Amino acid sequence: MTPTPPFQAPTGTRDVLAPESYEWEGLVATYAELAYRYGFSLVMTPIFEDVGVFVRGLGEVSDVFRNEMYVFTDRGDRTLALRPEGTASVVRAFVQHHPTTPWKAWYVTPAFRYERPQAGRYRQHTQLGVEVIGTDDPLVDVEVIALANATYRAIGLRRYRLLVNSMGDRACRPAYVERLSAHLAAHEAELCDEHRERWRQNPLRVLDCKREPCVLVTTEGPLLLDHLCTECRVHFAAVREGLDAVGIAAEVSPRLVRGFDYYTRTTFEFVSEVLESAQNALGGGGRYDGLVEELGGPNVSGIGFGSGVERILMVREREGADEPLVRRVLDAFVVDTVGDATVQRLVETLRGAGLAVDRAYGARSMRAQMKVADRSGARAALLYGPEEAAAGAVTMRDLRAPDDEGAQRRVPLDEVAVAVRALVNGGR
RNA sequence: GUGGGCGUAGCUCAGUUGGUUAGAGCGCCAGGUUGUGGUCCUGGAGGUCGCGGGUUCGACCCCCGUCGCUCACCCCA
The missing domain is CATH 3.40.50.800 (Anticodon-binding domain)
Incomplete structure (x- = not known):
């Protein structure tokens, strides 16, 4: 204590002691109860996997894969990685055990990414989430979003918005990406410094760029929503109607592009209004059509969301909630x-x-x-x-x-x- | 990976232009009250001033390095 301790929690990690840990107990208990009410069952998967699970899951050009993964070799010369997010592991478990579909699973798990820590961002953070695998029914999209929303509401969050978008599918996205690429190529000189060099690697990411040069270019460019195939358009309309039917306000955000390559059709993100910085995403997720097949399973669709526990609790505090989520009192x-x-x-x-x-x-x-x-x-x-x-x-x-x-x-x-x-x- | 700010007691922080035994509040321990907390009073413990090196007669203070924290970029949860 008095002298500097020889060991401290590694950079980007933290210890959670009471009374803060009571907040964790409360959030997880609330989430578990709601997941149960929505018909989900708990799934637990290892926090490390063959690195291939994440490579195929995230895509080789994603930032997470390229420079944020904790990869290591074990004594049997296997190349393993600590999970950077929840979905890929759960999909791998689905493929391995083929539970009856639609499979609705919820989880709370640590996730690891080697990044510089910052407000609301850690090298080890905790994600709560769900996956539904085996159906592309848009009602499921609505349910997944509703569960996330219900969780935030239940712990008292109010100042956040829901953004939704459709990423198209294998039928319509490639053609759109070509259109977008043509547009970007024509305006390459006007892009921001970074994307002027890198836009070819993943043209869709430019839509998500917040810097003014890129915003100007993409604002006058083609929007994916205008180029969806009929099936995707119908699906997206059904999702929006469904959200409307259950009273969840959603803003269509045509520029919403999430970080992982596997998303198709519905993507969504909950953004907090009390976080000024770029770390304003409370949680998000979307549908993935090719991921199950990519990991060796049948050609079925899935959808899920993930949300950061640390960030949820930080937002809750900033929103001014002073009532503890649970009270632990001795009798x-x-x-x-x-x-x-x-x-x-x-x-x-x-x-x-x-x-x-x-x-x-x-x-x-x-x-x-x-x-x-x-x-x-x-x-x-x-x-x-x-x-x-x-x-x-x-x-x-x-x-x-x-x-x-x-x-x-x-x-x-x-x-x-x-x-x-x-x-x-x-x-x- | 890039840049800014900050590291003094368990916590929050003072610490004069570099000067001798480094302070406060809260917390902790003991006593006042050998059977009573929450108020009050008294006393006490607890610091290699993040770590290493340098400058100096002398460094918490100045310089360099390093580690950590923090904020922003980036990316995301």
């Missing part, structure tokens, strides 16, 4: 100046009866133990000293009583559980 705290086995038994009995109970350690003075009891936030203090030992009882004290009048009374040992329960439930 009773035991103060013991006798030190025989009685208190040890009592504590276990109370815990067995479903009460949250802690005690002081180290045989300290009653005064010191009472301070600990106070700081613990427990509702009741249970004092056990020589007098109580002689009477086979404890003194139960209400630590939240406004004054000392009637704040405490003697309770026989075998009635303590009932008495504490009554006090916690508002009686005395």
Whole structure:
């Protein structure tokens, strides 16, 4: 402590202790409950995979693959990578186990990307998300978006917007990309410095560029939404109608292009209004048509979303939510100046009866133990000293009583559980 | 990968133009109150001033390097 510790959490990672960890508990519990309500089941996959899972998943030209992956070789000479996002692993698990479709799976998992850390961005962050594999029904798109939205709402987020777009599919996107490329080529000199060099690698990314030169060029260029094939147009219309039907406001954002190569048709992103910087994406996702097949499975479609836990909680704080998501309060705290086995038994009995109970350690003075009891936030203090030992009882004290009048009374040992329960439930 | 800011007690921070034993508040521990927390009072513990090197008679202060944090670019969650 005093000297510099020899080890610290690695750059871009962090420890989460109470009370912050209570927020995590609350968010994950809320999300798990909602996912269950929406008909999803939990899936857990390893946090590292054969690097090929992610190479095929993300695409070789994606930034994540090119320079952000944690790749390593194990002792068996296998090339593995820590997962940079959730979808590819889940799709791989789908292909390996072929569950009945449509398969609706939810997850919470760490994800790793080697980037410079920044507000709301870490090298290890935590993503919660879902995937639905085996149907291209637009109602599923609506459900996935609705679940994300419901989660944000449930924890109190209000100041965010939903952007949606359609990326087209194998039938219509290639032709569009050619049109776009032609347009970019004609205006190459007007693009921003970076894209003037790089636009050929992934012309769609230029649409997502926020720098003015690119914005000017692409604004007058062709939009994918105007060049969708009939099927994609119908699908996108159904998604929008479905969102409308369940009362979720969505803004069509023709320039929304997300980072991974596998997206087709529906893409969406929730952006927060309280994050000024470029890190304003709360979560996002979309449909992927070729990914399952790419990883060796049948030619079926899937859709999913991922959202960052750290970012959600940061946004929640910035929105001014001061109510903790969960309250962890002890029911009773035991103060013991006798030190025989009685208190040890009592504590276990109370815990067995479903009460949250802690005690002081180290045989300290009653005064010191009472301070600990106070700081613990427990509702009741249970004092056990020589007098109580002689009477086979404890003194139960209400630590939240406004004054000392009637704040405490003697309770026989075998009635303590009932008495504490009554006090916690508002009686005395 | 590129650039800006910052590293002094567990936490939040002071620290004069470089000068001798580095301070405060909160927190922690003990006592006042040998059976009572939340108020009050007294005392105490706790710092190789991020780390390494340099300049100087002398460095928390100046210089170089390094590590870490932070903010922005980029990318995304």
